[in-house]
Amino acid sequence: MTAITYREAMRQAIREALVRDDRVFVMGEDVGHYGGCYAVTLGLLEEFGPERIRDTPLSESAFVGAGIGAALGGMRPIVEIMTVNFSLLALDQIMNNAATLLYMSGGQFNVPLVIRMATGAGRQVAAQHSHSLEGWFAHIPGLRILAPATVEDARGMLWPALCDPDPVLIFEHAMLYNVEGDLADEATPVDIDKAAIRRSGNDVTIIAYGGTLRTALGAAEQLAAEGVEAEVIDLRCLRPLDTPTIVASVARTHRAVVVDEGWRSGSLSAEVAARITEGVFYDLDAPVVRVCSVEVPMPYAKHLEDEAIPQVADVVAAVRGLGA
Amino acid sequence: MTKAATSGQSGSESGAADGDRGVHLLREMLRIRRFEERCVELYSRAEIRGFLHLGIGEEACAVGVMEALSPDDAVVSTYREHGHALARGLSMRATMAELEGKVEGCSRGRGGSMHLFDAATRFYGGNAIVAGGLPLAVGVALADHLRGRSRVTACFFGDGAVAEGEFHESMNLSELWHLPVLFCCENNLYAMGTALKYTESETDLSLKAASYRIPARVVDGMDVLAVEAAAREATQAIRAGAGPQFLELRTYRFRAHSMYDPDRYRDKAEIEGWKERDPIPALVAQLTASGALGEGGLDRLEAEIALEVDDAVAFAEAGTYEPLEDLERYVTSEAAPQGRTP
Numbered sequence: 001m002t003a004i005t006y007r008e009a010m011r012q013a014i015r016e017a018l019v020r021d022d023r024v025f026v027m028g029e030d031v032g033h034y035g036g037c038y039a040v041t042l043g044l045l046e047e048f049g050p051e052r053i054r055d056t057p058l059s060e061s062a063f064v065g066a067g068i069g070a071a072l073g074g075m076r077p078i079v080e081i082m083t084v085n086f087s088l089l090a091l092d093q094i095m096n097n098a099a100t101l102l103y104m105s106g107g108q109f110n111v112p113l114v115i116r117m118a119t120g121a122g123r124q125v126a127a128q129h130s131h132s133l134e135g136w137f138a139h140i141p142g143l144r145i146l147a148p149a150t151v152e153d154a155r156g157m158l159w160p161a162l163c164d165p166d167p168v169l170i171f172e173h174a175m176l177y178n179v180e181g182d183l184a185d186e187a188t189p190v191d192i193d194k195a196a197i198r199r200s201g202n203d204v205t206i207i208a209y210g211g212t213l214r215t216a217l218g219a220a221e222q223l224a225a226e227g228v229e230a231e232v233i234d235l236r237c238l239r240p241l242d243t244p245t246i247v248a249s250v251a252r253t254h255r256a257v258v259v260d261e262g263w264r265s266g267s268l269s270a271e272v273a274a275r276i277t278e279g280v281f282y283d284l285d286a287p288v289v290r291v292c293s294v295e296v297p298m299p300y301a302k303h304l305e306d307e308a309i310p311q312v313a314d315v316v317a318a319v320r321g322l323g324a
Numbered sequence: 325m326t327k328a329a330t331s332g333q334s335g336s337e338s339g340a341a342d343g344d345r346g347v348h349l350l351r352e353m354l355r356i357r358r359f360e361e362r363c364v365e366l367y368s369r370a371e372i373r374g375f376l377h378l379g380i381g382e383e384a385c386a387v388g389v390m391e392a393l394s395p396d397d398a399v400v401s402t403y404r405e406h407g408h409a410l411a412r413g414l415s416m417r418a419t420m421a422e423l424e425g426k427v428e429g430c431s432r433g434r435g436g437s438m439h440l441f442d443a444a445t446r447f448y449g450g451n452a453i454v455a456g457g458l459p460l461a462v463g464v465a466l467a468d469h470l471r472g473r474s475r476v477t478a479c480f481f482g483d484g485a486v487a488e489g490e491f492h493e494s495m496n497l498s499e500l501w502h503l504p505v506l507f508c509c510e511n512n513l514y515a516m517g518t519a520l521k522y523t524e525s526e527t528d529l530s531l532k533a534a535s536y537r538i539p540a541r542v543v544d545g546m547d548v549l550a551v552e553a554a555a556r557e558a559t560q561a562i563r564a565g566a567g568p569q570f571l572e573l574r575t576y577r578f579r580a581h582s583m584y585d586p587d588r589y590r591d592k593a594e595i596e597g598w599k600e601r602d603p604i605p606a607l608v609a610q611l612t613a614s615g616a617l618g619e620g621g622l623d624r625l626e627a628e629i630a631l632e633v634d635d636a637v638a639f640a641e642a643g644t645y646e647p648l649e650d651l652e653r654y655v656t657s658e659a660a661p662q663g664r665t666p
Binding site for chain 2: 025051054056057059061062063064065066067068069070071072073074075077092093096097101102103104105106107108109110141142144165166
């Protein structure tokens, strides 16, 4: 085992993919000479050259669309969008082409494309760089949506995503890039279908993903000191959702708290809550509770930003409110 | 063509059609015309539903460009693409079946008139988001560039697309990366119902491409020989490594934007004026004068095409609807790759 940051794990995964498959290439804003906005691709231009590490103009729609076209042409592109708010400039290509072409063409044209982007708040970069919009993308049939929350998933999800014949979006929470974790020296691909139980417990199920996994685990630790054993589920794949793992856990614990850095209304947390009520309503001892971001554009000032996003204390309070 | 703006009406290449080739071009244009005229009838009988955008009047653009392409080139098209599809070699049967929503259609009835697809001819659709196909075409060409394949991607779009950001992003990216794209702007003067002069500060569209350093020329889109000559020259340049090329094909649709359009925004005299430049009678006259189309030649062509259209309609009407249990097929690919090897 070696300690490694989430950023390094992601870089290793990209590097491995470039070495393994000559159809893989990377393109996006500042991925080459700058080394990546979050330094994920640092050094790759020097190693792989400008044909495979392609700096693009600030043209999200064109380079995402070009990624789709290149995938149709037999390549395996990794497209980096600097941050989730910028993905809105490419929404036409993601929704109307990447997600739709296979179906609309009657099964003739699949799009083996991977799009990576940073998501989430916590760095005081205010209302145009901090949102958690992965729930929107998880609404769209035809896409697979991944949210690696651990170093192992940062390292292991990319290769299976590239092997997927259809488009995969990977959301990397910006607060995770500097987080260190232990990684097996012989890193292997991970599955990209199933949620993972990150902590076992029988009193309540806390469901989180991406940046909120650490929040959920922090809450579980505090609750354990009070004698409440929380089970923590990391969704990992936001579309398709691993409903069986969620409902099986809640059927045992009888209580559920969903933690989501997206806004509450029309959110991924709403979808998870709905699936719990559809699946195990009569096993519930209390209503499903959600801990989400306050419904405001993300503010700049630190105290306001902290208040706007789910914190450990909010999750602990939510569990206590269930009488677990 | 030289780098930088070379706009100006071309036509000098548009010489006399040599016999067989001229008749072939005529046949292809007539196939599209008669197919679409039949579509109108079928629409009025509700055999075809949804949006139906006809390219009647614009056939020379489709036919002229396709003549310059090779089988392993690619085509990205718009929602007004029946002509592109037929000229590219999609079967009339599969195209008509698609319009009738049948599973035998080229997109299994999933797409309809606006979304014709065909892997066999590398026809990447019918894109109904204006300018949405341009980035896609750039990417298809990028794949060819990265694999060292000598292929061209022809990308059709209308004058309306020029107002979209995706047009400008794609112009820039394709020239920046020197990609093998043939941009074919079918300028029919109207973005749906709004004339170019009401939407563009600069109505000479070739100047926009030229400002991205893409060799651009204006071509008479009502003259199939001019279109073919320009397209051949452009594809040869692309294959020789000259990067993207841009053709502004000045054309006109004789019918309304779609079957829902009452066409209140065009002057009748303007429409009649353009009809006098109909590419089909023009070529018929030329081929008759040269003797390439002999006595009864046109009638024989028409009869053959009428049979083909009848056959396509019969095929579509005998077709079947996709079973309801297949509704969710192809949202994602069916076969997970073995051991997840890409």
